[in-house]
Amino acid sequence: MRSMTARFSLRVVTVRVLLPLALAFLVQLPRASAAFAQQPGGSAAAPAVKNPVAVTPASITAGAAAFKKYCAFCHGANAKGNGPLAPKDSNPPDLTDATWTHGSTDGQIFTVIANGGGAKSTMVGFKGKMPDQDLWNIINYLRSLAPKAAAR
Numbered sequence: 825m826r827s828m829t830a831r832f833s834l835r836v837v838t839v840r841v842l843l844p845l846a847l848a849f850l851v852q853l854p855r856a857s858a859a860f861a862q863q864p865g866g867s868a869a870a871p872a873v874k875n876p877v878a879v880t881p882a883s884i885t886a887g888a889a890a891f892k893k894y895c896a897f898c899h900g901a902n903a904k905g906n907g908p909l910a911p912k913d914s915n916p917p918d919l920t921d922a923t924w925t926h927g928s929t930d931g932q933i934f935t936v937i938a939n940g941g942g943a944k945s946t947m948v949g950f951k952g953k954m955p956d957q958d959l960w961n962i963i964n965y966l967r968s969l970a971p972k973a974a975a976r
């Protein structure tokens with residue numbers, strides 16, 4: 825009698841709890857890995873987001889100023905990486921080369937700057953710390969430093 829009850833409740837646990845969990849996991853898996861595995865902190869929609877701020881001298885100048893204020897101490901005054909006050913061993917990358925670990929479209933770069941590099945990253949998100957327009961200005965500025973960067 826005891827073992828039957830045990831077997832019964834095990835079955836209930838399997839069907840009621842483990843099965844839905846497994847299903848939920850399987851449903852989430854492709855979405856989660858597509859969005860995050862290759863681009864930590866990125867989102868599936870990010871690549872398609874277009875830069876709403878035109879590349880003008882004014883935008884680039886504003887981007888340079890915002891970069892100097894918020895980013896240079898980690899990414900370096902010329903965005904070449906390894907700024908003077910970067911957390912130890914964090915190695916902030918060169919933002920003037922063609923390598924974009926989190927994706928190379930303006931939308932993907934925007935997402936990293938806005939939301940940060942993900943839970944394990946020292947790259948924090950800047951959404952709300954400055955107007956969105958300045959985040960795009962920074963991207964225009966970074967693009968101006970890297971004439972041969974990957975296509976936007």
Ligand code: HEC
Nearest residue numbers: 894895898914915916923924925926937941945946947950
């Ligand atoms: C506290 C230091 C720190 C500050 C401040 C900081 N970053 Fe970062 N950033 C990092 C580190 C470290 C990485 C690399 C880790 C990662 O990719 O998650 C990174 C990664 C990035 C990336 C992704 C590069 C790639 O290859 O995809 C971009 C873009 C970026 N930062 C832009 C900025 C901008 C723009 C600012 C200012 C608004 C800024 N960061 C401020 C530390 C910092």
